[in-house]
Amino acid sequence: MTASSYSSVYPLDATASGRPTPRILSIAGSDPSGGAGIQADLKSIAAFGGYGMAAITALTAQNTREVSAVHVPPAHFLRQQLEAISADITIDAVKIGMLGDAAVINEVRGWLEEVSPAVVVLDPVMVATSGDRLLRESAEKALRSLLPLAHLITPNLPELAMLLGEPEATDWASALDQGKRLAAEYGNTVLVKGGHLPGSECPDALVNTSGLLSQDVIEVAGPRVATRNSHGTGCSLSSALATVQARTGDWEVSLREVKPWLLGALQASDSLHVGQGNGPVNHFHHFQQASTPGTFAAAMWNEAVPELEAIYGLPFIQGLQSGELPERDFNYYLAQDAIYLNGYSRVLARAGALAPTEEEQLFWAKASQQCLEVESELHRNWLSTREASTATGPVTKSYVDHLLAKSAAGSYAVVLAAILPCYWLYAEVGQQLHTAYVDAGAPADHAYADWLKAYADEDFAAATRKAINFTAVAAVAASGTERTAMMDAFTQSCRYETAFFDAPRLFAQASFTRAQ
Structure with missing residues (x-):
């Protein structure tokens, strides 16, 4: 399983709708x-x-x-x-x-x-x-x-x-x-x-x-x-x-x-x-850089591809695809994801507060609410009958701290760039996992079949496309220095996404070492 040379969730030649001009x-x-x-x-x-x-x-x-x-x-x-x-x-x-x-x-x-x-x-x-x-x-x-x-x-x-x-x-x-x-x-x-x-x-x-x-x-x-x-x-x-x-x-x-x-x-x-x-x-020193939404989206995708390749090579993702992932690893991942979503929802709410248009305000406010109500409920239902560590892991803490720092000090455009990998990479990985599951004949005894189906949800893919569009349009209005800050925030979040998928393996290794 490899990252394609173009995004399967977001067509990079898509035209982003413009925002009102002040x-x-x-x-x-x-x-x-x-x-x-x-x-x-x-x-x-x-x-x-x-x-x-x-x-x-x-x-x-x-x-x-x-x-x-x-x-x-x-x-x-x-x-x-x-x-x-x-x-x-x-x-x-x-x-x-x-x-x-x-x-x-x-x-x-x-x-x-x-x-x-x-x-x-x-x-x-x-x-x-x-x-x-x-x-x-x-x-x-x-x-x-x-x-x-x-x-x-x-x-x-x-x-x-x-x-x-x-x-x-x-x-x-x-x-x-x-x-x-x-x-x-x-x-x-x-x-x-x-x-x-x-x-x-x-x-x-x-x-x-x-x-x-x-x-x-x-x-x-x-x-x-x-x-x-x-x-x-x-x-x-x-x-x-x-x-x-x-x-x-x-x-x-x-x-x-x-x-x-x-x-x-x-x-x-x-x-x-x-x-x-x-x-x-x-x-106009900054106009020497990318000046169209599609160009900036393509530049972001180029930064994301190496992380996607790394994600697809992780034991966690390979075990999730085959259904052979130890349940303890999946439980740890979900427990950490529930903690992460609490912080992520606050950053989404901040994006809504900074958004320049009513459409964007409503989009980010709804996304923040869904983090707490819909996504977290899925995690709680799975974990209600299973054991998992409820302590915040080091990767989770670092990722949330990174997002909160960008939320506190960054502009609207920078906040969107930091937010985006959790949409884009997650949607891409989810679609790839679901495709591999279907290609394998959609075995009914797959331990994580329900989750693979949820990962390929078209509503989430549509939301991801919107998030990319909003970010790319914000980049057009940004200064060159700010676009650099956007790309830096986006790249850091992409790396945290990779680390987050690998965190269950590191936690299991640490637990094994302590048990010796």
């Missing part, structure tokens, strides 16, 4: 050099699969070296832009950048109060990377009046200090303290960014003191990239966060998805060769 509005100034402002926002939104829109607050004359002039059109015209968009298009998230003067800020505030977007990210653009001031001093008070309407505020350290009327923080602890006080004052979440601090590390932290996050401060570490091409970094980060948040609804998950992308954008910035000063980041 509609993101950027309210910001224009940068004719293309590195910052609405130009950077629209690139970031597109990089994360969003549909970008823009209402222009100001026109600038700038390049990678300086801002030489700023023109602020009449504020009432900005209001006309905003009303034209919201009267026709559902807006899933708003990113606010450069506002220019008090009149513009007041128009934006009035529109926000009327429309109440579900996600508002405010990047309080006050000073450019070049050091040029982009907000008139007379408008600072008006800007503070806008802060309570934002769900996330993303100042750099000079801007954070200006909003508090304090000197700029010179170390990470002081920056976090300022972030806490700003968050407490306005009741929202503040992203404290370490980009202006010295050192080889560049941490970011979500800060909220009102209980909206899992803890008051959530730090996400990251290395500093040695490049002067950081023009528009703040614009790009805030608009990317708005786009991902519209999909995930979780600021921590959103930041952990966006930060690796921005790291890659900075690392690849030197390849653009734009300008003689602070050049732009490379927003």
Whole structure:
């Protein structure tokens, strides 16, 4: 019995149905050099699969070296832009950048109060990377009046200090303290960014003191990239966060998805060769990788095949196929599977909570429920009259810990990649076992006949196809760094699947050794 060169459960040329595209509005100034402002926002939104829109607050004359002039059109015209968009298009998230003067800020505030977007990210653009001031001093008070309407505020350290009327923080602890006080004052979440601090590390932290996050401060570490091409970094980060948040609804998950992308954008910035000063980041660095669901599904299958080959060679699988597997081994496997399913159901529920569409939410919620009600009941019925160890085995613990770790820290796409092998490999093995059983004449005295029939259940095969589709579509919207994390999570879970099937043999060996 060997793994086929293509998946028998999932046709790799199948077309996955797309998910709704988040509609993101950027309210910001224009940068004719293309590195910052609405130009950077629209690139970031597109990089994360969003549909970008823009209402222009100001026109600038700038390049990678300086801002030489700023023109602020009449504020009432900005209001006309905003009303034209919201009267026709559902807006899933708003990113606010450069506002220019008090009149513009007041128009934006009035529109926000009327429309109440579900996600508002405010990047309080006050000073450019070049050091040029982009907000008139007379408008600072008006800007503070806008802060309570934002769900996330993303100042750099000079801007954070200006909003508090304090000197700029010179170390990470002081920056976090300022972030806490700003968050407490306005009741929202503040992203404290370490980009202006010295050192080889560049941490970011979500800060909220009102209980909206899992803890008051959530730090996400990251290395500093040695490049002067950081023009528009703040614009790009805030608009990317708005786009991902519209999909995930979780600021921590959103930041952990966006930060690796921005790291890659900075690392690849030197390849653009734009300008003689602070050049732009490379927003589309990740598009060099797979960009279609079918391609990514095929790549995952290639990673799974070696594990399937290893699984088919295990004594447990060969004994299950022939019916000669010792019952004690099967009992141990089922007892461990019952423990595993309890943890797995929690991860499925987490996927449902992160899912961007109602279809996906319902699918993962139903899968979580079935783990506890249907699958676990099958295990309990078999084990009710048989003896088996109820202690959690080392493989079971390691596998569940791996899934829970990805569930806690990973994006929706990474969580799906970690979940998927339990569907895909299990379905493939089950179908192969059932086929071999039928080819052998379906002997009635086969000790595990009922289980082999259950393994080939078409409903489970259909669910597996859906799980693969959802994962493959999520990969298309993911950054290159995130797709790497997806493949890593998928590969690790595949290895745990192999180890899980081999665990009864190892347990029997350990028991025999102890008995000597």
